[in-house]
Amino acid sequence: MSLVTQRNSIIPGFGLTLGYTLVYLGAIVLLPLAALVLKASDLGLSGLWSIAAEPRIFAALRTSFTLALAAAAVNVVFGGIVAWVLTRYEFPGRRLLDAAVDLPFALPTAVAGISLAAIYAPNGWIGALIAPLGWQVAYTPLGIVVALVFIGLPFIVRTVQPVIVELQQDVEEASASLGATRLQTLYRVVLPALTPALLTGFALAFARGVGEYGSVIFIAGNLPFVSEIAPLLIVVKLEEFNYAGATAIAVWMLAISFFILLAINLIQAWSRRRFGNV
Amino acid sequence: MSDAAAGLTTPIEEPWLATKAANVRRARSPVTGEGPILAGVLIGVTILFLALFLILPLAVVFYEAFRNGASAYWAALTEPDARAAIGLTLLVAAIAVPANIVFGLAAAWAIAKFRFPGKSFLITLIDLPFSVSPVVAGLMYVLLFGAQGMFGPWLKAHHFSIIFATPGIVLATIFVTFPFVARELIALMEDQGTTDEEVALSLGAGGITTFLRVTLPNIKWALLYGVLLCNARAMGEFGAVSVVSGHIRGLTNTMPLQVEILYNEYNISAAFAVASLLALLALVTLVVKSVLESRFNDALPGKARGH
Numbered sequence: 001m002s003l004v005t006q007r008n009s010i011i012p013g014f015g016l017t018l019g020y021t022l023v024y025l026g027a028i029v030l031l032p033l034a035a036l037v038l039k040a041s042d043l044g045l046s047g048l049w050s051i052a053a054e055p056r057i058f059a060a061l062r063t064s065f066t067l068a069l070a071a072a073a074v075n076v077v078f079g080g081i082v083a084w085v086l087t088r089y090e091f092p093g094r095r096l097l098d099a100a101v102d103l104p105f106a107l108p109t110a111v112a113g114i115s116l117a118a119i120y121a122p123n124g125w126i127g128a129l130i131a132p133l134g135w136q137v138a139y140t141p142l143g144i145v146v147a148l149v150f151i152g153l154p155f156i157v158r159t160v161q162p163v164i165v166e167l168q169q170d171v172e173e174a175s176a177s178l179g180a181t182r183l184q185t186l187y188r189v190v191l192p193a194l195t196p197a198l199l200t201g202f203a204l205a206f207a208r209g210v211g212e213y214g215s216v217i218f219i220a221g222n223l224p225f226v227s228e229i230a231p232l233l234i235v236v237k238l239e240e241f242n243y244a245g246a247t248a249i250a251v252w253m254l255a256i257s258f259f260i261l262l263a264i265n266l267i268q269a270w271s272r273r274r275f276g277n278v
Numbered sequence: 279m280s281d282a283a284a285g286l287t288t289p290i291e292e293p294w295l296a297t298k299a300a301n302v303r304r305a306r307s308p309v310t311g312e313g314p315i316l317a318g319v320l321i322g323v324t325i326l327f328l329a330l331f332l333i334l335p336l337a338v339v340f341y342e343a344f345r346n347g348a349s350a351y352w353a354a355l356t357e358p359d360a361r362a363a364i365g366l367t368l369l370v371a372a373i374a375v376p377a378n379i380v381f382g383l384a385a386a387w388a389i390a391k392f393r394f395p396g397k398s399f400l401i402t403l404i405d406l407p408f409s410v411s412p413v414v415a416g417l418m419y420v421l422l423f424g425a426q427g428m429f430g431p432w433l434k435a436h437h438f439s440i441i442f443a444t445p446g447i448v449l450a451t452i453f454v455t456f457p458f459v460a461r462e463l464i465a466l467m468e469d470q471g472t473t474d475e476e477v478a479l480s481l482g483a484g485g486i487t488t489f490l491r492v493t494l495p496n497i498k499w500a501l502l503y504g505v506l507l508c509n510a511r512a513m514g515e516f517g518a519v520s521v522v523s524g525h526i527r528g529l530t531n532t533m534p535l536q537v538e539i540l541y542n543e544y545n546i547s548a549a550f551a552v553a554s555l556l557a558l559l560a561l562v563t564l565v566v567k568s569v570l571e572s573r574f575n576d577a578l579p580g581k582a583r584g585h
Contacts, residue, residue: 013388013489017384029453032418032422032453035427081323081324097332103336108515108534109534110514110535111557114541118342119335119338124338126330150331153331211412212517214520231414246417
């Protein structure tokens with residue numbers, strides 16, 4: 001194939017650059033991936049199954065997936081509002097807030113983790129405010145949701161913003177001129193147009209949330225069966241040199257993520273057909 | 279298997295790569311705006327939510343760092359283990375970032391300047407590290423090079439350690455920052471096409487000269503953008519590095535790991551002092567990123583890569 005390509009182009013360096021790309025990709029990404037697949041195939045399906053059925057591992061997987069879904073759902077609502085306001089409104093500080101949306105990506109996760117834990121700890125800025133009400137966020141599953149909302153926010157906002165920019169405002173004008181109230185227009189015209197992007201953002205935030213580690217472990221409390229996430233359990237298994245257990249949890253995380261993302265993709269394809277391609 | 283397939287269906291993009299500053303049409307006709315009450319509620323919710331989830335966590339880092347005064351802050355940063363952690367973080371970034379720059383340039387040249395079968399599959403594979411949990415990334419390297427890993431016995435026989443040593447930290451960091459530079463350059467160079475290079479070559483320039491005098495000036499801002507994001511992640515990576523590092527004080531602790539250790543020892547203000555350096559790095563990254571987006575938006579890849 002390279003010979004054909006070389007003949008068509010006077011640009012040099014195809015063999016060298018593609019060769020280097022493939023070797024580097026193979027060494028850094030594919031070789032480690034192969035090690036994981038090989039280790040998992042050693043265990044076999046029955047081995048993978050019996051490890052996932054261990055109560056503590058099952059509980060950790062359930063915690064990770066349900067809380068990542070919950071946090072992504074919170075982000076769809078608030079991230080959607082944030083994207084709408086930052087795109088459609090002008091107010092003092094808007095540009096600053098818009099730039100700050102990327103903070104969860106620029107801020108190292110460990111830093112986010114300890115600062116969220118400090119804020120929501122019973123003696124923290126917010127923790128002390130809500131403690132008299134009998135509420136506790138840090139060291140409970142709710143704390144994990146807070147951390148995952150922080151981590152997932154830019155996924156929703158940055159996915160939805162360009163779609164809002166591209167919205168044809170004449171459609172909204174048409175809706176209004178046909179007698180719809182503004183709320184009806186938002187709900188029946190704008191929201192359907194944003195649905196595919198919101199779903200994409202949801203999927204990205206969810207996938208990131210399932211694998212998130214650094215920002216979660218400080219605020220989670222890490223109580224087995226209650227607030228222990230699957231990535232933490234991988235670390236625990238590795239510290240016990242239980243490579244098989246760690247591999248099985250990783251494989252289950254990847255497999256369940258894959259099926260949930262597949263389901264979201266199907267819903268998305270349906271919503272694109274239903275509401276038109278945006 | 280499943281993870282590769284997951285990469286195929288939904289490549290996990292870093293959203294800050296997905297959106298460049300866009301020219302927004304805010305001028306609206308009266309009927310396409312919300313009424314004053316609804317508008318006020320929406321703006322209020324936005325400001326409150328972002329203040330709560332973005333501004334407050336950032337503020338608390340600096341507040342806690344300086345809580346015991348500037349001298350305690352300075353002492354925490356100049357303490358030997360902290361200095362070693364800062365040195366290791368700089369060293370790791372100094373290896374991982376250039377490695378990914380060379381790779382990004384090579385991959386973008388091969389993918390953007392030539393046609394060959396399997397190109398989109400190759401791009402999917404390059405994006406793959408974004409869809410793997412950092413902890414799983416670390417685990418994969420342990421399975422390869424750990425004591426009971428595939429190459430473990432061989433490494434032990436040759437008195438060379440990768441896991442619980444600097445090489446493993448560098449490898450894990452390269453893995454998690456793998457796609458940053460390549461993605462930026464592939465997107466931009468595919469938009470730019472091959473005409474400029476063909477003109478230079480037909481006028482008699484050599485391959486190296488063409489790259490240095492024609493291609494590089496065309497892509498320099500996008501390259502800087504990719505390097506900026508790559509570096510921020512390289513210095514801040516926690517999960518993957520935590521798995522392969524072994525947390526040996528003064529030896530294999532990077533700055534984020536040092537933050538963790540200090541925090542777990544209830545040495546809170548020292549933990550936040552080290553964390554404040556990382557937060558400062560994040561702020562500088564965001565500012566430079568905003569400047570690049572507003573001043574050189576034309577020289578960065580557009581929204582071509584959208585979902």
